[in-house]
Structures are given as C-alpha cells and as structure tokens.
Amino acid sequence: MLCAAPFIHRFIYNDGLPNLCCAAQREATECDSQFQDWNGSVMQEIRRHMLEEDTLPNICSQCAEEEKVGLPSTRAVHNETYKDLGEPELDIVTGTAIDAPLTLDLRMNNICNLSCRMCGPSSSSQLAKEAEKHPDLWPPVYFDRYNKFDPTEIIENAGAIFELKLLGGEPSLQPEAKALLQQLISIGNTHIKLFITTNGTNYSKSFWGLVEKFSNVHVNVSIDAWGKQHEYIRGPAADWKTIWTNVRKISNISQLGLQQTVTTLNIFDFWKLREYSPFPVYSFACYLPEKYGIENMPLKWKERAIKIAKENNVYEQEKHIFGLMMNEGKPHYMKGLKQYTELMDNVRGQHLIDYYPTTWEMLEDIG
Numbered sequence: 001m002l003c004a005a006p007f008i009h010r011f012i013y014n015d016g017l018p019n020l021c022c023a024a025q026r027e028a029t030e031c032d033s034q035f036q037d038w039n040g041s042v043m044q045e046i047r048r049h050m051l052e053e054d055t056l057p058n059i060c061s062q063c064a065e066e067e068k069v070g071l072p073s074t075r076a077v078h079n080e081t082y083k084d085l086g087e088p089e090l091d092i093v094t095g096t097a098i099d100a101p102l103t104l105d106l107r108m109n110n111i112c113n114l115s116c117r118m119c120g121p122s123s124s125s126q127l128a129k130e131a132e133k134h135p136d137l138w139p140p141v142y143f144d145r146y147n148k149f150d151p152t153e154i155i156e157n158a159g160a161i162f163e164l165k166l167l168g169g170e171p172s173l174q175p176e177a178k179a180l181l182q183q184l185i186s187i188g189n190t191h192i193k194l195f196i197t198t199n200g201t202n203y204s205k206s207f208w209g210l211v212e213k214f215s216n217v218h219v220n221v222s223i224d225a226w227g228k229q230h231e232y233i234r235g236p237a238a239d240w241k242t243i244w245t246n247v248r249k250i251s252n253i254s255q256l257g258l259q260q261t262v263t264t265l266n267i268f269d270f271w272k273l274r275e276y277s278p279f280p281v282y283s284f285a286c287y288l289p290e291k292y293g294i295e296n297m298p299l300k301w302k303e304r305a306i307k308i309a310k311e312n313n314v315y316e317q318e319k320h321i322f323g324l325m326m327n328e329g330k331p332h333y334m335k336g337l338k339q340y341t342e343l344m345d346n347v348r349g350q351h352l353i354d355y356y357p358t359t360w361e362m363l364e365d366i367g
Ligand code: SF4
Pocket: 003, 004, 005, 006, 020, 021, 022, 023, 024, 025, 056, 059, 060, 061, 062, 063, 074, 075, 076, 078
C-alpha cells in the first residue's frame, strides 16, 4: 500500500530528530535517529514495505485507522503532493532520482517567545524557563535534547525542495529557518510552496524580509481568540495589539489564515474570532493535553456550549467542532484543572474569571 512520504518527504521534530511525517508514530526518541540516513537500511525497508505490502507498516497506524473510518489521512495528502510532482519514479534506496527530500516539514528547535497553555516545554523555550522555575506546572524538561539540530544537509539540498513547511517553536526566531530561506533565495529556488505557521509576535526584517522574496507563501497565524482572551491562552507576552498589527503586515506578502485551537478554555465563545476576523479562520479541536481536550468535558457543560452557540446563531457554522466535542471523552482528565489553572494564573498574574467566566464556572463545578 503506497504512501509517497518516505520517498519524497522529511519531518523534523522540535528536538531535531527526523521521522517519516507528522503522523508517524514516535515510540522512543532515541529510535528516531534511525531515520537520519535518507539512504539507510531503515528507510529502505519502509520504502520496500510501501511498494510491496498490502498493509501500511506499524509506524503508520494513525493513517491506517483514519482510513478505516473514512477520514482523510496524511497519507492521502502526501500522495496528492506526489501527483503534483508529476509522479517521479520511486526508488527504494534514493526515494527518487533526486536522492533527497522534495518536501520538508521542519520544527527543528523549541525556540519560542510565548507560553501557550496547551503547548509544552518541548515546543517552547519560554515554557521550558517557566518549567525550571515552577516544576509543578510542567513535565520534566530534557534541556540537552534541544537546539542542536544541524541544518547543513537540508541547506545543501535546498535545490531539491518543492514544498517547505516551517513551524516551531516560532519559525521567525529560528536561525536554521533563516539560513535555509537565505540559501533558497541565493540559488533562485523562490517559487516553491512555502507554508509558515507563526505566532505573529515578531515581524522582523531578518525573517519576513526573506519570506517576501518568495512568490507562493501561505501563512497560518496561531490565534485562539480575539484580544485579551488570546493573551490569556498564549501567555502574557502575546501582546494582542502587536500581533494584530503584524497579522495585517504578513497578509500583504502571503495568503493568510488564522489557525485556532479550540480547547476547554475557549469552547464557550471560540466562534467570536470568526465574527471579528477579516481573514479566514481554521478551527481545530485540541486533544492533548487531555485536560484541554473538549471531548473530555462533562456532558452538561457540552450541552451548555451548544446552547450558547445556538443562542448566538453560530451552531450550524461551527457544527464540526461541536461534533468532535460530542465524541465520548474521559471527563476525569478535567479533574484538577481548576487547581492547575489557579496555580498557573498566580504565576502569570492573569485570572481565568476575568477572561473566560463561563469556563471558570465550569471548572468550579468540576472541582
Ligand atoms: S502512511 Fe501516514 S504515517 Fe505512514 S508515512 Fe505515510 S503519511 Fe506518514
């Protein structure tokens, strides 16, 4: 069963280690280095499996499960890209005749200036600092894992790139991202499909000045709510006025959309963002950490969220989110979120009741 990803694609985690794609299972960090060698025996075996077997390899269980229930899978996306590439001949050793990844999805390090509540120290150096000061708030951080990624190989192969996704952390702060964009410009490979996911806090010339030299740029700005409510979810450094000014500037050099994460924090009024934003808003339900997963809300609070949406005539347009919310969850994950939130609020000098009073009411009720 073919997936083109192992032949054309490379995914790099925040700790610099590679995997087949963003959907492939990650069992143990140490094992990921097995994918390091593009021509190595592990990559060869995965490619052979993709060409010769009727089932997907175990590492691809997410795609297999999604396809079993008729959902669109990451495999389908990569196979579509393969078609866009003109279906080059596949090779077990080299992937294609180019012998390098043609599409890249890069996170590379955890450098970030925000401290989003549903993120974690592995994706944000700001949260790693908070974790150091307040170990009760975050899981242990393995600092030695981060910021060691060597981008030399991808920079050397920049001429092969057809599609590039830059994420973080915050890509506008990554030296590796800037070096790669610089290289693409210097070799004239600026017509690639360039996708960037940013928090919108940093409109620096050193990053966006490079981005504006590309002709096909798509930017998702991670925005969870309008104004002060966004500052609460993404942490005190998420200055709304700066972010919204930057969003407008970025929209001048890209096709821009807002990427909204719907959590147990903003579930009662996430839809307001769509009312205020002149840009398209793409909403995703949060699953992890589980305490922010909307499917884990108690039924009576799910019903309350739907009632509020219906009263505001937005239920129909947001039905997909409420459909995901109504999936059977595990309400015990939300036990203790009240105490956790109070702890974090005290550290950050922000208080839930001032931003999300209905969520506060729900957490008081759950206890
Ligand atoms: S089948 Fe899915 S998980 Fe496996 S490599 Fe392809 S996209 Fe990734």
